[in-house]
Amino acid sequence: EGLNIKLLPHQVEGVSWMIDKEIGERKKNGVLPKGGILADDMGLGKTVQSVSLILLNPRPELDAKPPPENPKRKMPGKEVGKGTLVVAPLALIRQWESEIKTKVEKSHALRVLVHHGPSRTKFAAELKKYDVVITTYQILASEFAGSSDHPDGAKVGCYGIHWYRIILDEAHSIKNRSAKSTQATYGLRSWYRWCLTGTPMQNNLDELQSLICFLQIKPYNNLATWKEQITIPMKNGKGNYAIKRIQYFLKGFMKRRTKDILKEDGALSFGKKSKDGEKKGTGMKIVERKVETIICELDPKERDFYDQLQERAQKRLDDMMGGEKTDYIGALVLLLRLRQACNHPKLVSGSMGKDKDALSTGQPAPSQTPRKTSASSSQDNDIDALADMFGGMGVQVKDCDICSDSGSGSEAESEEEEGDISCSGPAGVEAASTKIRRLLRILHAETPEHKTIVFSQFTSMLDLIEPHLQKSAIRYVRYDGGMRNDAREASLNSLRNDPKTRVLLCSLKCGSLGLNLTAASRVVLIEPFWNPFVEEQAIDRVHRLNQTVDVHVYKLTVGNSVEERIIELQDKKRELAKAAIEGGKAVAKLTMKDIMSLF
Structure with missing residues (x-):
């Protein structure tokens, strides 16, 4: 009710599940969350399911009492507002606005505000007027930095409101728990909390803990408990034991469907089946x-350039590994240069600044420069965690990353005289x-x-x-x-x-x-x-x-x-x-050995 489109069966089921997580009183695997993770595959309609949830479970009236069918239901206090805060990457904020305005009937129209840009309001009283406020992770980080930690201190924008509901879209954006934008989401106040992501975990199990921390679901929102029961067993050869714990825990508040669900009989039909088995109503089809x-296959000149580049990279890597401390970042730079050579030799001579995104994993780069010690503090750091750190540094490389040479001087000249290839790219390549x-x-x-x-x-x-x-x-x-x-x-x-x-x-x-x-x-x-x-x-x-x-x-x-x-x-x-998510044999985190195997 309230939507001008019909939902598919899996979407109807998803909305019912979300409603149950918000107002249900049944514990699932010992967990009674006020929200959860909708982890459907990309393209299955997480946005429209969330819009349906907003329509179906608005904030009760201030003097409302629990319904007779659910007398134990806890009602939000007077401090809780009516609004839903949607946090999304910058590219998606207008898409969210369009989805709400075009798919909600006029009779159920929601007041929507895109909270972004230099002219946005800083006053919570203004934001409280809207049913849905849409903002970005970067705006949250900015407002969080400008707000006081003290309960009675000054609050900026979104932090001056106790929201009825918060929805994080592309929630894997907060997988790095130390990033400023992640910390900003933790600092928000709300009655219900949701994460939408098709990939709740991309690299390692600790990314899940960051989402659980935002959702405030015990006991694993506590980092010490998580490390004791999950991280340490994973490191000590008891990975399958830790994985089983996670699977049992996640079933209480996470729902995941893959696109395989669309292959089921009737999955793409808006109507119900008739007695003779034919589908009624309009249907959809999933394309192949x-x-x-x-x-x-590289041409001869490109192959010659790549092979010599790899040989130099291997020598440089051997030098790195021979030092007192393992140079993770240096190894990543060498890898980046080899990857660039596969695309075009010209890329190898470019600065790192333009292509630092190639070292990150699709999330916003951390907004603070990491401490230098973090890159080498643990032998089993995952290479993507290192990449994320490197992505925030804005490094400009002056010397050649492969031979650690500035490209000038007698040594470089003598090499070229011998017919060797310089790191600036082979002459004559088309x-x-x-x-x-x-x-x-x-x-x-x-x-x-x-x-x-x-x-x-x-x-x-x-x-x-x-x-x-x-x-x-x-x-x-x-x-x-x-x-x-x-x-x-x-x-x-x-x-x-x-x-x-x-x-x-x-x-x-x-x-x-x-x-x-x-x-x-x-x-x-x-x-x-x-x-x-x-x-x-x-x-x-x-x-x-x-x-x-x-x-x-x-x-x-x-x-x-x-x-x-x-x-x-x-x-x-x-x-x-x-x-971790669907069951199966566990594997350990990627180590420096994995990085080495790429050369």
Whole structure:
């Protein structure tokens, strides 16, 4: 009631589950949460289920008493407001606003405010007027920093309200518990708390604890308890025991459905079955998703450049490992350079600043510079945690990362005289690398009716692709973190509404977070990323319930290179996530040994 669209069976079930978590009084596995984690696969409609929840369970009147059918139900106190706070990545705040305004009937219309930008109000009294307030993780971090910790101290914006409900969209954005934006979400006050994410865990089990801490669900919201019962057993060879504890605990407040649920009989029908088995009402269909891995063979000059680069990287790595302290960050930089060489030799000579996003995992980079000691404080730090830390440093590399040379001097000159290859790239390599040529072949083979999203972790690689699209008269638009939000929206609007726009060049970090890009039906991943869930998030921007055309995904990989070994690392991460969330054999966290195996 209140929606102008009909929900699919799994969505109806999801809303019923969410209602039960909010107003039910039955303990599940010893847990009685006020909210939970909706962890449905990307594209199954977590947003519309949340909007339905907002409509179905508004704040009771101030003098309301528990209903007769549930006399033990706790009612919110007078200090609790009526509003729902939605926190989402910047790219999604307008999408949330549109979903609420277009899918809610006028008779049940909600007052919605997008709380963002320099002109936003700082006064809680203004925010209290709205049914739904939509903001970003960055705005929360800013307001949290400006608010007093004291209960009676001054509060800025969202912190001056005791919300009825808080919904974190793309909740894996708070997986780093020490990040300022994560700490900001912990500091919010609310009656109900929800996390929406298709990937509640991407790299390690500790990421789940950050979500549990926000949800305030005992006992594992306490970090000391979590370490004693989960982290330490995982390190001491009792991983399966810890995994079973987690599975039992999660069943009390997490619901996860994969796209396989859409294959069930009647799953895509809005109506019910008649006696003769035929479906009534309008139905939907889930389109096919074909994923094709294309092994690219470097041309002789590129292969020679890559092999020599790898040889130097190995020597440099041996030097690092021979020191007193293991240089994790240095190893990551070496890996980055090898990955860049697989895309285009020219990238290797570029500064780190432009492509530092390639070292992060699809979440906003930490807003504070990490302590130097954190990178080497634990031998089993996961490489993505290190990548996140590095992503926030804004490092500009002056010397060559591979040979630790400034590129000038007699040694560098003598090497070139001997016919060796310099790290600035081999002379004579044609402007279009192997991967760019393969991309152009894919685009020329597809009909103009099929629009394509081209994802890369390296925005500098997108820069190199642009002139070749221009030369081929292929109209394109761009979407990356260096663009203003209005410019990003203009690019998306062009892709969706301009039939002449065929390609969206998209950074993996920005484009993997919640966008609805069903105007396209083709996806090209220029390179593999060591976090497979970021890739899945990107693909599911296109492969969604309202997609009408079969989706074809092309994954470009260079044979006999670091990229092949990254794919093996992806499989390890999938095993860990499956073990914790869906059951299965546990695997330990990735160690420095895993990083070494990539070379």
